Amino acid sequence: MNAAMPVIDQPVLSCSGLGLQIRDVELLDEIHLDIRHGETLGLIGPNGSGKSTLLKLLAGVRMPSRGSIHLDGQCLKAQSRRTIARTLALVEQQADTLDAISVFDAVALGRTPWLSALSSWSAEDTEIVHQALRNVDAAHLTTRTWRSLSGGERQRVHIARSLAQCPRILLLDEPTNHLDIQHQIGILNLVHALPVTTVIALHDLNQALTCDRLAVLERGRLVALGKPLEVLTPHRLLQTFGVHAHYLVDPFDGAKILRFRSW
Amino acid sequence: MTAALIRTLLALVALLLSVVAGVAIGETSIEPGVVLQVLANKLWNAGYVLDPIDEGIVWNYRLTRALVAGACGAGLATCGVILQSLLRNPLADPYLLGISAGASTGAVLVALLGIGAGAISMSVGAFAGAVAAFAVVVLLGRASGVPGSTGQIILAGIAGSQLFNALTAFLITKSASSEQARGIMFWLLGNLSGVRWPSVWLAVPAAMAGLAVCLWHRRALDAFTFGTDSAASLGIAVRRVQFLLISCAALVTAVMVSIVGSIGFVGLVIPHAARLLLGTGHTRLLPASALGGAVFLIAADVLSRTLIKGQVIPVGVITALVGAPVFALILIGRRNAR
Secondary structure (H helix, E strand, O other): OOOOOOOOHOOOOEEEEEEEEEEEEEOOOOOOOEEEOOOOOOOOOOOOOOHHHHHHOOOOOOOOEEEEEOOEEEHHHOHHHHHHHHHHHOOOOOOOOOOOOOHHHHHHHHHHOOOOOOOOOOOOHHHHHHHHHHHHHOOOHHHOOOOHHOOOHHHHHHHHHHHHHOOOEEEEEOOOOOOOOOHHHHHHHHHHHOEEEEEEEEOOOOHHHOOOEEEEEOOEEEEEOOOOHHHHHHHHHHHOOOOEEEEEOOOOOOEEEEEEEOO | HHHHHHHHHHHHHHHHHHHHHHHHOOOOOOOOHHHHHHHHHHHHOOOOOOOOOHHHHHHHHHHHHHHHHHHHHHHHHHHHHHHHHOOOOOOOOOOOOOOHHHHHHHHHHHHHHHHOHHHHHHHHHHHHHHHHHHHHHHHHHHHOOOOOOOOOHHHHHHHHHHHHHHHHHHHHHHHHOOOHHHHHHHHHHHEEEEEHHHHHHHHHHHHHHHHHHHHHHHHHHHHHHHHHHHHHHHHOHHHHHHHHHHHHHHHHHHHHHHHHHOOOOOHHHHHHHHHHHHHHOOHHHHHHHHHHHHHHOOOOOOOOHHHOOOOOOHHHHHHHHHHHHHHHHHHHHHHHHH
16 A cells, blocks of 8 residues: 555445355355445345345455455454444344334444443433434334334334444445335435445335446346446346336436336 | 432342341241341341340351342343343243253252262253253254244254253163152252252352343343344444353353252243333343342242241242243233233
8 A cells, every 4th residue: 555545545345355155055256346435335236136145244244255354444354343333334124123122222222332331321322312313204203112113114213223323334235125205215315415435235226326336236246336327227237137228317307217128 | 320329229128128038937937127136146246135046047047048049030030131132032041941951960960970079069060061951952953943043942942951851850760769869859840948058159159240241241232132133233242242141141050050950930031020110221121130030039939938838849839830820911911011
């Protein structure tokens, strides 16, 4: 590394030669990815292409079989779980509990990496939890129990918990699943507005068009990486997703949108 | 902070009251005032003039018994909390996971083969048995289930309990005289008759150390609410915490089983009751469960001594007789509360 090189060019999160094999099944293979400071990177690919697995590896929750991951230029393996959790938060799909936990307490778990065995809960922690709940439009749910929430409300509470971690990097695994259209747009706007680096797995390709860059996964391999309109070509959509598609221009604001056909 | 202090004081008072009640109530009942006077004499040389027989009963028989019962109840309830939280399964408890059965096998092996002598070596045997049983259960659970899933471990625990209970029965029928066999069977069902001060010095520190280790990791236990991956992403070193706390549970269970035999239901019922009353946060759940377990087992011991005149019922029988219906009521109450 050259000392004159500006820090901003150094990727905040990167992986090289990343692979995961479980028994004989190759879940991920040879993934090279540099995630830049402040960008929103969309992860797209058909079911089972390895999006969730890649997010878990990047978060350090699962160990890769091959390759390495670097967070802020340091090897992820060399860092403690607590240090990682202060920098990076992961929102999984469908994490559930049988416990009768309140929404406030579920979001308060996000403060775990910032609290030690001896430190006590502070007013500042409470304020962070309330702010996180306001950010996902869930302040009115604060005193409800987890069990009484709908799927979409649960998803928003999960996102609030990750925000309560005050991370610089947010990894989101299909956060708009289960959400009604208003909250889908709300969460995506929030993700774009937050001053954090975001990696977001998405199914809706039109939503994916709003990302800064897209990475396309196909059977565990990274097959394309770049600006959305450059990546999501009709050729790519046919090859990876098996659908024919073409772009329409929205007369309302001139944005390009995708329309799909099966023939 | 002051509210927490008041709660702590109330808990200690409740614990003291139940110990005094446990000492005072019995076949020959002793005035609570006399109990306190004996304690004052022994602890601070207060110099009250008392009947030496009463003094002997209080100090050497009933007090040791109440203290060990309290420590066992607290320890087993704490183990129940840990196992339920870490394995994400409401049915996890030392008894159901085969840890108690393994500890019994280990302790019986030591008792019958006469390796070493005294409570310490029984504890070592019980610990080895507890760890062996838990290892078998975990390996079986792993081999039969999806990695990361926790449902299999309960089925594996049931298989493990059966295996180790059968081993214990085999050892008894093969090696024990009929008198030994009767003694061991009685001890296996939970028996506080033999406990003296050495047992207190083993049980009370074990329960307190177990509780302290768990309280130190209370936030980590909370972080397991949404599963192990979620705990990992919240900054918990999942493997290390699981290994440490489950070893701790196995050790505490082994110490308790080696002293009083395997007592069921405390580890299952008390944590659920505490959760219903106080919620799932471990900062309050752990001390509350320990207190509840202590009071419950002291009361169960009093019942076991007084229910049938002139005869002691194994305390494990009482905990199951009381625990099962209480548990049923809790389940029904919880359904209605929802």
